[in-house]
Amino acid sequence: MDSRVTKLPSESEVIVIGGGIFGCSIAYHLAKKGKETILLEKRNICSGASGRNGGQVIQLEGREKEPANIKKRLALTRENNIILKTLSRELKIDLEYRRTGSLDIAFTKEEWKELEYVVKIQEKAGDREIALLTKEETLRLCPLLTQEIKGARYRPSDGTINPFFYTRGLAENFVKHKGEIFTWTEVKKILRKNGKVCGIETTTGQRIRAEKVVNVTNAWSSFLIPEIDILPLRQTAVVTEPAAPLPVCPVEAFIKGEAIYANIQSERGNLIAGGLDSFRLSRQRQYEERIFLEEVRGNAKIFSCLYPSLKDLSIIRAWAGTMALGPDFAPVVGKVPESEGLYMAAGFYNGMAYAAIVGELMSEMIISDRTPSLLECFDPAKYYRRKFVWPKTYNCTSLAEFFARK
């Protein structure tokens, strides 16, 4: 619903701010449980990171070495994978969810050693599914890959999903459960009084009363809740003309020292990749949604590096988008301290692997006011009113290195 032509209601039991995958998922579950909910989005549904991402469903970042992070992320993403199995049926829309398996590829001997080390740590932390594949085993699985590789870490239950169908499917089903969506409605301020939330005010000065407000604006979260520092992070993507079906996707790797993602293949065969030669920009410029020519050229090289026989594929579209990270490279999810009725969920690096379960758990939290155990470790209280020093300029790769050194 376009609120430029529609009058906003004066109150609602719950207001969800942000029409990305997390906002739509939380709103859908609230409405399904009978809670009166409205969703406000400053542009259109899926216009932020959720409409600009590759659609990889990666349950654990390939090189994650911290046992506590491995455990808490897998606890959520495994549940998410279970929901994804039946979500197309539940939403009555084919989300194009495919369990194709994923590869984290080593191109050098050092990286191969790192993967051996990482897999041991991940297995020790309870990851029973991953396998370390030799060069020959990897090439057997994906024969088009370059002979330059040294091997890979493989997870069979990762895959891909269509992020537009995923987000829109949740939004449409939210509306079916009597939820209301107001697009082109930007929230300027979350209203709070005596330690409680009491509503929101839009940039056009309209006020909506509510005792519960959920800030799901991700990269824009800190504009509405400045007490918690959520870091915006720009990422780039290119998409090719259709190629023949590839057996295993998606792929994570380092090319020329840069973290790349690749190989998400649409139903028509188009391939998506990104991350190579992304500019290091200041925090303010992380919101830049234009892509620079050098970045398009860099991303185009990903295909020739991975698949020499696909080097002539044409790039048909390119873009950038802004996702976000919490101060520990981990998401921040739950109740905001000192503001009864205020909730947030932000900072998911691989949001497609979390959104379905987080929507369900957040809706339980908002209705019962109790934090589900799976979300306890992401408590916003850990970061409340804390100041962090970030690099002056950064991209995905340099930020990952920064966190690894911390």
Ligand SMILES: Cc1cc2nc3c(=O)[nH]c(=O)nc-3n(C[C@H](O)[C@H](O)[C@H](O)COP(=O)(O)OP(=O)(O)OC[C@H]3O[C@@H](n4cnc5c(N)ncnc54)[C@H](O)[C@@H]3O)c2cc1C
């Ligand atoms: C290029 C790129 C590739 C990626 N690839 C992958 C991938 O392959 N797999 C994966 O899992 N993840 C990927 N990600 C990350 C993924 O996109 C995010 O984890 C996910 O989309 C976050 O969803 P969200 O709902 O939190 O945020 P968003 O989708 O950004 O939603 C936030 C919404 O809030 C709205 N908003 C902001 N401020 C206001 C306001 N004041 N009032 C009202 N509305 C407001 C915004 O317009 C936006 O629509 C990628 C990201 C990018 C940019």
